[in-house]
Amino acid sequence: MKRGAIEYCVLALVERRESYGLELVQTLSAVDGLVTSEGTIYPLLSRLRRDGAIESFWRESDSGPPRRYYRLTEQGRQSLRTFRSEWDRFKNAVDQLIGESP
Amino acid sequence: MTTRHIDRIAEDYLRRLDDELGVLPARQRREIMDEIRDHLAERRADIPAETEADLRDILDRLGDPREIADEARRRFGLPDATAGPLEIAVLLVMTAGAIVLPWLPAGMAIGVLLLWRSPCWTRRAKYVGGYLPLGAAIALTAANSLLDSGIGLSALGGLIAGLVLPLAGAVYLAVRLGRRLRPLAWACTAAVLLVVAVPAVVSLVPSRTSAFIARDAAPRPVTSGKTACGAFYAAKHFPGRGAIETNVGICWNGGRAWRTWGPNCPVSSTGLARLSVHRCTVRSQGSVLVIDTDITERATTTSAFGRSEGYGWVIAPDGTFRSI
Numbered sequence: 001m002k003r004g005a006i007e008y009c010v011l012a013l014v015e016r017r018e019s020y021g022l023e024l025v026q027t028l029s030a031v032d033g034l035v036t037s038e039g040t041i042y043p044l045l046s047r048l049r050r051d052g053a054i055e056s057f058w059r060e061s062d063s064g065p066p067r068r069y070y071r072l073t074e075q076g077r078q079s080l081r082t083f084r085s086e087w088d089r090f091k092n093a094v095d096q097l098i099g100e101s102p
Numbered sequence: 103m104t105t106r107h108i109d110r111i112a113e114d115y116l117r118r119l120d121d122e123l124g125v126l127p128a129r130q131r132r133e134i135m136d137e138i139r140d141h142l143a144e145r146r147a148d149i150p151a152e153t154e155a156d157l158r159d160i161l162d163r164l165g166d167p168r169e170i171a172d173e174a175r176r177r178f179g180l181p182d183a184t185a186g187p188l189e190i191a192v193l194l195v196m197t198a199g200a201i202v203l204p205w206l207p208a209g210m211a212i213g214v215l216l217l218w219r220s221p222c223w224t225r226r227a228k229y230v231g232g233y234l235p236l237g238a239a240i241a242l243t244a245a246n247s248l249l250d251s252g253i254g255l256s257a258l259g260g261l262i263a264g265l266v267l268p269l270a271g272a273v274y275l276a277v278r279l280g281r282r283l284r285p286l287a288w289a290c291t292a293a294v295l296l297v298v299a300v301p302a303v304v305s306l307v308p309s310r311t312s313a314f315i316a317r318d319a320a321p322r323p324v325t326s327g328k329t330a331c332g333a334f335y336a337a338k339h340f341p342g343r344g345a346i347e348t349n350v351g352i353c354w355n356g357g358r359a360w361r362t363w364g365p366n367c368p369v370s371s372t373g374l375a376r377l378s379v380h381r382c383t384v385r386s387q388g389s390v391l392v393i394d395t396d397i398t399e400r401a402t403t404t405s406a407f408g409r410s411e412g413y414g415w416v417i418a419p420d421g422t423f424r425s426i
Contacts, residue, residue, distance in 0.1 A: 042170070043178070
């Protein structure tokens with residue numbers, strides 16, 4: 001469940017703002033319990049690039065060599081939209097069934 | 103210097119990661135390596151006076167190379183890295199081939215072909231355990247058959263190519279598979295090895311054999327005074343693998359046997375045998391002479407297709423000995 005959701009978390013972050021690898025890693029790690037090891041984000045990024053959900057470009061940085069940035073593609077936008085509605089339904093269904101803890 | 107030591111730790115990590123990612127297509131591997139290199143560089147640059155502990159902390163948070171590679175494998179839908187029938191086949195074929203054909207790396211060639219298809223070993227492991235040893239074995243075998251030099255050297259070369267390199271490669275690959283090779287697989291491999299190896303070892307033990315002088319082909323037996331000379335075939339039997347025979351020329355003066363060994367020493371199915379007659383006793387049994395010989399095997403230089411080695415003595419039709 002986590003592995004499927006992280007993909008869309010990354011897409012959502014990139015939708016919010018064009019980011020580079022380390023930025024995404026830092027944001028994701030800051031959320032409790034989402035990522036076990038930072039390095040595992042990079043295979044995900046590579047996969048998303050190959051699938052065409054994100055694309056990369058280089059941008060100069062003032063503190064060192066240029067960085068590889070990521071931005072959402074139209075395809076990525078579309079799949080994120082789909083996931084959002086599915087996630088809503090899923091979340092509500094589970095909440096309903098699980099209910100409040102006694 | 104501490105800085106260089108720290109750099110070496112970082113390089114080691116990246117090298118291991120590159121190795122583990124070897125199962126991925128080249129483009130994806132490069133992408134991930136580049137990104138992680140940048141990640142590492144940037145994180146390290148943030149620390150003004152970096153210590154080894156700092157670096158190890160960064161690497162810990164990055165994660166174990168194998169973990170990252172496993173994640174990559176999952177993300178790209180590559181098969182899981184637990185050893186399956188293909189991997190067992192690689193190990194078995196290489197080992198069994200080495201034992202059954204100890205002078206020719208045929209089993210190793212097949213094993214390496216299978217190895218190429220397996221996702222369970224990293225690129226480097228495949229090179230060290232498979233491709234390179236096979237290359238060396240083939241080169242050695244080719245050199246062997248071309249040069250055909252002295253007895254000891256060529257036989258040693260054949261053994262290294264056909265036995266030592268495949269076994270070493272198989273052991274290395276098995277160790278690298280390590281925890282991914284389930285205990286059951288280990289047990290199966292060990293069982294098959296036992297079944298193949300034990301008869302192979304047993305059959306190498308020299309054995310006695312006997313032969314009848316009446317069975318000789320040529321030269322014909324002649325008698326000179328009290329001495330009878332003739333040739334006979336001595337054979338050594340290998341359990342389940344047939345026999346090798348050799349021509350033995352011998353003269354018997356009614357009490358003492360001159361021993362020789364024959365000019366024709368066909369090579370056995372193992373490619374390793376040359377028979378030497380060390381000791382023989384002669385007795386008459388009715389109208390025939392029976393020679394009991396003690397025959398042992400020695401390594402040979404000839405190829406598997408048989409070639410005569412000319413040495414020893416020949417008994418000419420007129421009954422004289424002639425050395426070759």
